[in-house]
Amino acid sequence: MDPIIRVHSVSKSYWRDSFEIPVLNNISFDVPGGEFLALMGPSGSGKTTLLNLIAGIDRPDKGSLHVAGTDIATLNESRLAKWRSTHIGFIFQFYNLIPVLTAYENVELPLLLTSLSKQERRRHVETALTVVGLQDRMRHYPKQLSGGQEQRVAIARAITTDPTLLVADEPTGDLDKRSADEILTLLDRLNKEFKKTIVMVTHDPRAAEKAHVVRHLDKGEFSQN
């Protein structure tokens, strides 16, 4: 079976004033479908940059990135947006829910980019919110929810389009231990029960324990630890 992510000789630098800051240095690796991968490493090691490249919200300077069968480094901005809406489910550290929309409307957002009818969208939203256990909080606004509940709504938003890949950037970074455990259990369930491929950036060793594979980045390269 072809890997769902194939990263080949990818390098990425940022420019600050006139200084080039290398972030990723000739990275290559594959992720097979159904894997739960944790990317760990100190701050500035390049793990979030690598996640952004895989998710198609940033572009590599060098190398190729095949994700879900597409060389995403070659897509133009518009096609990349369409590709993201089909293949990627985002889970952010600070949930990034739209505060003026209800839980239902937040989860419905990515579905507005599909051709689904209103009834079909409703079915998808209700299913996603049921999976995360928040079917009774549909009409609540983010500020009416706890941090853990907000992250669960964000996960429902990430899975509602049934994407190929879930990318999670420090999904438990803003949560207390109990809520963090709930989120990790949910991600584990999405991986095992719903066969979702997950790439997660984390500092938290307990979070990394849920992953099948843990890769450590340091100064833009994979290390052994």
Place this chain on the structure above:
Amino acid sequence: MKIPLTYILRNLVTRRLTTGITVLGVALVVFVFAAVLMMAYGVQRTLILTGSDENVLISRKASNGEISSIIDRETASIILTLPHIARTPEGAPIASSEPVVVINLNKVDGGISNVTVRGVSLQAFALRPQVRLKSGRMFNWGARELVAGSAIERRFAGSKIGDKVRFAGDEWTIVGTVDAGGAGFDSEVWGDSNQLLDAFNRTAYSTITFKLDRPDAYRDFVAAFEREPRLQQFEPKTERRYFEEQSELMAMFIRVLGIFITVIFSAGATIGAMITMYAAVANRTVEVGTLRALGFRRRSVLAAFLTESLLLSGIGGGVGLLFASSLQFFTVSTLNFGSFAELEFSFALSPTIALSSLLFALVMGLLGGFLPSVRAARLNIVNALRSS
């Protein structure tokens, strides 16, 4: 796919204070803009209402208005022998040969202003049936008596029934008040044409107005008029057209001055909208990054912020227009450049004014919202998400 309208609307509601202030700014400018146009249109409508399409007014070609027009008695007689002039059963032409002069009267609220005095002939009231006696009685022919228009009675001291007005070396008694239904005649004083000619020691009228024998006879009359070589220095116009032209200078002045001032004001409101929208973009950078990460395109973000700005200005325009429309209940009085006399008129709203006011508001929204919207659409996704 568009970003849902509920997102845009709820963001406006969430930022109640800035939304309110921006709406108020736009509303004020639109209020002034609409008020100016309503004022100009009010002057025009009042003067247009004054004239009838079935009446023809003859004036001297070179004159700017009735007070500078001169028609001698001989020419008046020639005019009244032309065909297509309506006549009474007795055969008298339904016409009024009118000297028009300007006198000074004291205003009720202080100061002096010009008032048009119109000398009219016997058929003047048949010619203008809209002018009706409101109170008192009609002046007697051959007497130094006057009737005052309802606006004159309201705005000038000493113009009530029984008061005496002094001009042309004589005292004239106000014996009645007439109402012309909001037309320019409400701002005039009428008396016997011959009495006025005598008092001012004049031998010539200012204008002659008559009724056509049938409503569509104007072209035939003009043809007959132009065939008469002794009338080459004079020109006929429908009474409505004549007064409409008299309003143009005044209306144009109000419009140009008003729009100039409003456009300067609008720069302030546009900058206000721009600041509001820049703040909106700055406060929602992470949201924009999230929407873009989810797959919404740049143009959807641009459209969402532009719609928000247009909604703000549209609401402001609506509010401004609503307040401006209440001006219709007010009448004001000013010096009409056409007649050099005081003219009372109401602010008048037309569908064109309403539409242009709303359009003006939307242009402010578009100009104010464009740059912030472009900025939102151009945000780099990674940088936008990082700002959380």
